[in-house]
Amino acid sequence: MLLESCxxxxxxxxSRLPLHVRAEREYSLxxxxxxxxxxxxxxxxxxxxxxxxxxxxxxxxxxxxxxxxEANAAAIAAICxxxxxxxxxxxxxxxxxxxxxxxxxxxxxxxxxDMLSGGARDMDERQQAMRNTLAWSENLLTVEERTLFRRxxxxxxxxTLEAALAVCVTPDGAEPLHTHVLDGLSALVDHNLMxxxxxxxxxxxxxxxxxxxxxxxxxxASGEAEALRQAHAGYFLALAEQDGMNMSESEAExxxxxxxxxxxxLRAALGWARTKAQLSGETRAxxxxxxxxxxxxxxxxxxxxxxxxxxxxxxxLALAGASGMxxxxxxxxxxxxxxxLVADDLWARSLHSMGKFVLRQGDYAAAQTYLEQSLxxxxxxxxxxxxxxxxxxxxxxxxxxDDLEQSRAYWEEALTLYRELGExxxxxxxxxxxxxxxxxxxxxAHAETATQEALTLLRQSDFRRGVVLCLVSLGDIARLxxxxxxxxxxxQEALTLxxxLGNLHRCAESLECLARTAGTAGQGKRAARLLGxxxxxxxxxxxxxxxxxxxxxxxxxxxERAELGEAAWAQALAAGKAITLEEAIAEALRDGELPx
Numbered sequence: 301m302l303l304e305s306c307x308x309x310x311x312x313x314x315s316r317l318p319l320h321v322r323a324e325r326e327y328s329l330x331x332x333x334x335x336x337x338x339x340x341x342x343x344x345x346x347x348x349x350x351x352x353x354x355x356x357x358x359x360x361x362x363x364x365x366x367x368x369x370e371a372n373a374a375a376i377a378a379i380c381x382x383x384x385x386x387x388x389x390x391x392x393x394x395x396x397x398x399x400x401x402x403x404x405x406x407x408x409x410x411x412x413x414d415m416l417s418g419g420a421r422d423m424d425e426r427q428q429a430m431r432n433t434l435a436w437s438e439n440l441l442t443v444e445e446r447t448l449f450r451r452x453x454x455x456x457x458x459x460t461l462e463a464a465l466a467v468c469v470t471p472d473g474a475e476p477l478h479t480h481v482l483d484g485l486s487a488l489v490d491h492n493l494m495x496x497x498x499x500x501x502x503x504x505x506x507x508x509x510x511x512x513x514x515x516x517x518x519x520x521a522s523g524e525a526e527a528l529r530q531a532h533a534g535y536f537l538a539l540a541e542q543d544g545m546n547m548s549e550s551e552a553e554x555x556x557x558x559x560x561x562x563x564x565x566l567r568a569a570l571g572w573a574r575t576k577a578q579l580s581g582e583t584r585a586x587x588x589x590x591x592x593x594x595x596x597x598x599x600x601x602x603x604x605x606x607x608x609x610x611x612x613x614x615x616x617l618a619l620a621g622a623s624g625m626x627x628x629x630x631x632x633x634x635x636x637x638x639x640x641l642v643a644d645d646l647w648a649r650s651l652h653s654m655g656k657f658v659l660r661q662g663d664y665a666a667a668q669t670y671l672e673q674s675l676x677x678x679x680x681x682x683x684x685x686x687x688x689x690x691x692x693x694x695x696x697x698x699x700x701x702d703d704l705e706q707s708r709a710y711w712e713e714a715l716t717l718y719r720e721l722g723e724x725x726x727x728x729x730x731x732x733x734x735x736x737x738x739x740x741x742x743x744x745a746h747a748e749t750a751t752q753e754a755l756t757l758l759r760q761s762d763f764r765r766g767v768v769l770c771l772v773s774l775g776d777i778a779r780l781x782x783x784x785x786x787x788x789x790x791x792q793e794a795l796t797l798x799x800x801l802g803n804l805h806r807c808a809e810s811l812e813c814l815a816r817t818a819g820t821a822g823q824g825k826r827a828a829r830l831l832g833x834x835x836x837x838x839x840x841x842x843x844x845x846x847x848x849x850x851x852x853x854x855x856x857x858x859x860e861r862a863e864l865g866e867a868a869w870a871q872a873l874a875a876g877k878a879i880t881l882e883e884a885i886a887e888a889l890r891d892g893e894l895p896x
Contacts, residue, residue: 332385337377343370351380351390358394366397375402382409384508389430434514437491444479445487446518451477452494453515454528457564458506461485466535473527500557533569536562537588540595548762552598553801559599566596570612577619586641590616590650597653601660604804604841610661613654620647648677652690660805662844664697671697688717688726695733700846704737711737725766728757732770739777740848748777768794768806772813779817787817792889799885807881808837812845814888816856824860825872826887831857832876833884 332351335341346352346368355376359366368376379402383389396405438446451468452459459467461482469477477484485505488494493515494505507515519525539562542555559566573589576582593609593616600609620642640647655670671693678687695710711733718726735750751773758766775790791814798806811834819827831853838844845853861869876884 332380332387332390334380334385335377337374337381340374340377343368343373346373346377351385352376354387355380355390355394358391359397362395362398372402375406379406379409382406382509384510386508386510388433389510392430430510431514434511437493438514438518440491441487441493442479444477445484447475447477447522448479448481448484449488449493450515450518450522451524451528452488452505453507453512453519454525454532454568455506455565456568457562458495458497458504459565460502460504463535463565464505467528467531471524471527471531473530474524499561502561504561529572532565533572533588533592536565536569537592537595540566540592540599550762556599556603559596560603563605566592570616574615574619583641586616586619587643587646590620590642590646592616594646594650594653597657601657602803606657606661606842609657613650613657617650617654620650644677645681645683648674648681648683649686652678652686652693655690656693659693659696661842662700662846664700667693668697684717685721685723685726688714688721688723691717692726692730692733699733699736699848702848702851704740704848708734708737724757725761725763728754728761728763729766731757732766732773736773739773739780740852744777744780748774751777764797764801765803765806768798768801768803768810771797772809775813776816779820784817784821787820788814791817795885795888799881804837804841804881805843807885808834808841808843808845811837811884811888812849812853816853819857819860822860824857824864824869827857827860828864828869828872829876829879830884830888832873833879833881833887834876835873836877837881 332354333349334351335346335349340346347356352368356366356368379393380390383393393405393409396408400408438449441449448468451471452464454467455463464481464485468481485494485496489496489505493511494507496503496505498504516525519528540559547555570589570592573585573592576585577589593613596609597613600606621640642650651670651674655667655674658670659667671690675687675690675694678684678690691710691714695707695714698704698707698710711730715727715730715734718730731750732754735747735754738744738747738750751770755767755770755774758764758770771790771794775787775794778784778790779787791810794813795807795810798810811830815827815830815834818824818830834845844850864872879887
């Protein structure tokens with residue numbers, strides 16, 4: 301009434317909940333400002349950030365000689381970040397400084413709620429401990445909103461509306477949710493128990509960590525935790541098991557983008573399966589964990605999570621091949637005739653996937669063992685597509701060990717299988733590989749013919765990762781023919797496409813191609829810088845250059861290295877390793893003219 305009759309009247313209301321009246325305009329207050337803990341500014345600038353300033357002010361009320369120093373600055377910033385920059389949480393943590401220095405306090409914050417208590421006695425009781433505050437907030441919810449609140453704690457790193465609907469509404473072993481999820485999420489956002497954000501054109505809902513810790517306590521207390529974890533794991537297994545290998549490159553990249561956003565949830569699902577398999581020995585849990593790990597192999601390889609992915613896969617393979625484990629009924633071990641806990645087809649494809657995975661890391665011995673074990677099993681179950689992939693991998697191993705004739709034998713056998721299957725992508729990859737052997741043996745005409753045919757097939761298949769390798773190979777062929785300007789153009793096209801794909805492995809290979817061209821052109825300093833940038837990428841990924849390519853590279857740059865001198869070469873190489881990928885790409889693309 302007042303607003304309608306007084307058009308110039310403005311009412312400022314502070315509240316944890318919106319009023320939901322027609323004239324209302326909401327202005328949400330986010331967490332306090334905080335510096336990036338991984339890139340801290342100078343110590344004297346840190347108090348300019350509100351979160352740090354609040355921590356210091358409250359710490360000094362309990363320990364008046366407490367001060368911000370070079371020694372404790374990183375720990376204080378990390379404490380504020382661990383507490384999601386929440387003012388009450390920061391105040392309660394700062395009160396502990398009387399007993400614990402910042403580094404020790406940070407270590408104790410693994411369990412935030414247990415530490416966030418002991419507020420001033422003249423404060424309201426609900427503000428004397430974080431758990432009290434959250435319990436008070438939860439009590440303002442309806443029964444169904446509380447149910448949704450605790451169930452959403454099963455997600456790590458947030459979730460989409462689709463995921464919340466799939467996991468929280470009717471999980472097996474728990475009562476159905478008797479409210480619409482979107483209405484419940486809206487209420488939780490209004491109560492500031494959930495946050496909403498846009499990521500990659502998708503709305504995601506998530507909890508601050510201290511709130512999720514409380515909600516997870518309530519989920520465990522409700523007896524619904526196992527049902528929700530199982531529903532959660534099942535949803536993310538279905539997401540991961542989409543067949544990225546049979547998608548177009550753009551579709552596969554979109555799928556990997558989704559997995560990147562859900563990586564914390566995928567880790568949680570893997571952890572649930574591993575724990576369940578270890579504790580109960582259920583065949584179903586072992587199979588689930590192995591399927592999930594195998595379905596993430598392509599994602600881990602393509603998004604440079606090689607070091608993280610390998611332990612997960614090794615653990616799941618070990619559990620699947622373990623003995624003495626009981627089945628769901630608690631009786632004798634439920635195993636296949638071979639003594640494994642999973643069926644032959646899953647086991648064979650898992651060995652193949654692991655072989656291709658460790659091959660990317662340059663672990664030829666392990667890769668060969670896995671692929672050789674997988675090949676007869678794949679043939680026995682009639683999976684010629686995966687068998688051809690295994691043969692391709694074995695050819696890559698022989699190539700990496702400089703055994704070109706053995707490599708050719710594997711690749712020709714794989715090519716025959718792909719031709720029988722009518723698989724253009726596989727045919728293109730194998731033609732490209734065989735072209736690389738011809739290149740190393742000096743048969744440039746055969747190398748160019750095979751690579752051009754491969755390029756056509758891979759473009760038609762929208763297999764842009766393969767297109768990059770073809771461009772690199774054609775660039776090297778042009779370089780050997782003395783067509784350095786053409787070699788540079790092909791290498792730059794490969795680098796541009798690699799960067800568009802976000803593929804660090806292909807970026808490294810493209811930079812190496814351009815380094816070889818620069819070395820041949822007598823541009824020693826440039827060759828060293830580009831090689832340094834490529835080396836840094838490979839070290840980040842844990843994926844070394846194959847030995848035949850390393851030998852070619854060393855031969856090409858030897859003269860330039862000698863002319864520059866060891867000190868200048870080392871300095872340029874180190875400078876290349878120190879620049880960012882974007883800087884390396886910009887440098888590679890602004891090269892001057894070369895002889896044609």
